[in-house]
Amino acid sequence: MKTADPITDLINNLSKLPGIGERTASRLAFFILNQPEELAKNLAESLTNVKDKIGLCKRCCNLTEGDYCSICMNVKRDRDKICVVESAPDLRAIENTGEFRGTYHVLHGLISPLEGIGPDDLRIAELLRRLQGAQEDEPPEIAEDITEVILATSPSVDGEATSLYLTRLLKPMGIKVSRIASGVPIGSDLEYTDRMTLSRALLERREL
Amino acid sequence: MKTADPITDLINNLSKLPGIGERTASRLAFFILNQPEELAKNLAESLTNVKDKIGLCKRCCNLTEGDYCSICMNVKRDRDKICVVESAPDLRAIENTGEFRGTYHVLHGLISPLEGIGPDDLRIAELLRRLQGAQEDEPPEIAEDITEVILATSPSVDGEATSLYLTRLLKPMGIKVSRIASGVPIGSDLEYTDRMTLSRALLERREL
DSSP: OOOOHHHHHHHHHHTTSTTOOHHHHHHHHHHHHHSOHHHHHHHHHHHHHHHHHOEEOTTTOOEESSSSOHHHHOTTSOSSEEEEESSHHHHHHHHHHTOOOSEEEEOSSOOBGGGTBOGGGTTHHHHHHHHTOOOTTSOGGGOOOOOEEEEOOOSSHHHHHHHHHHHHHHGGGTOEEEEOOOSSOTTOOGGGSOHHHHHHHHHTOOOO | OOOOHHHHHHHHHHTTSTTOOHHHHHHHHHHHHHSOHHHHHHHHHHHHHHHHHOEEOTTTOOEESSSSOHHHHOTTSOSSEEEEESSHHHHHHHHHHTOOOSEEEEOSSOOBGGGTBOGGGTTHHHHHHHHTOOOTTSOGGGOOOOOEEEEOOOSSHHHHHHHHHHHHHHGGGTOEEEEOOOSSOTTOOGGGSOHHHHHHHHHTOOOO
16 A cells, blocks of 8 residues: 555654654554644654754753753852763753752763774863863853762763773873762662672672 | 753653653654754654645545545556545555455544544544445546445454444445454464454354
8 A cells, every 4th residue: 555655754754763663653653643733843843943953062062052051051060070971861860860069071972892982982072171171262150170070971881991991081180080889779679680780789888 | 950942842742642751752852863964854844744735535534645545546446345444554454465455434433432432523424425426526537336345443342333333324225234354363372362352253153
């Protein structure tokens, strides 16, 4: 059967999204067809907007609408700690804890020899420039004086490699470098915790 | 954290789709942000197109770009059998079998007393008008002479109710009415077939 072409088009475009196969795409497309026109219109607009308007923060490389992101521009944030994350979703996850009052730096990836991603492919140069002091074109009210860099990459092979690389790079600069803790997740059952996590939890035990 | 607003907008709009929660929406949004602009642009365009261009076929109520759908306009289709389906995706499923050479009629729903959907909410009037012969404004090359109506609604409570209603309506008009078979699905294991399906398979057994 040949469906009218705009439907097939929509199904094909939807199936390009991750985790959406042809069946789901088709279900979504027919759902959209059955809904008021507004839903499709709003979704189309927000898709166009997001690519037109979003760029990288000139300081921390977070996604932003303007030159600097809302976190870097927020005068209430601490200016002495940077939390280094892999991606904007990771930043969002940490921000949602409400535990961190400093600023971030988004690497946009992890060092991964297997995938051919080296330090130069990440936003590490931007991080070093930040640590060397204020740039000429920066607003003076967001000037920072960094004393600690918290490495918050995932405890995966690539995350650990990136963390190790950054530690070796930053420590000689006299900056305190720390790493987020790994261990048994809160609320989980010891019996079902994997061996790697459990041995890490033992190694990194704290005195009470 | 306040993400730049266009991203939140996109996430909100994506979460309105069925089966897409806030987490998936957020993953999709950041995926779209990381992809070349073309992906978002094409998806936005196809969303607009699908609502602007798609209407109902004047004869069978299938989704179509023009006045009549490609199946109704196809001169190679049989003009004596109508297969009645609940929705456009159901039509697509039957069409994909390649077993049916007649035309369709899409009801756009099923009779469902529980949800307050009665016969008048479906495209049954359009079906009756079709069975009464050619309309004045129809192209003569697609004129039809229906002798059999195949009821291909799902074997669910609502599907059976709709099928029963249509049988009572159409049989007195002297039209042959048939129903798709129910039974054990091909390739499945008798042991794990539910009781309702199995008893139906027994009741509707065929002599070999």
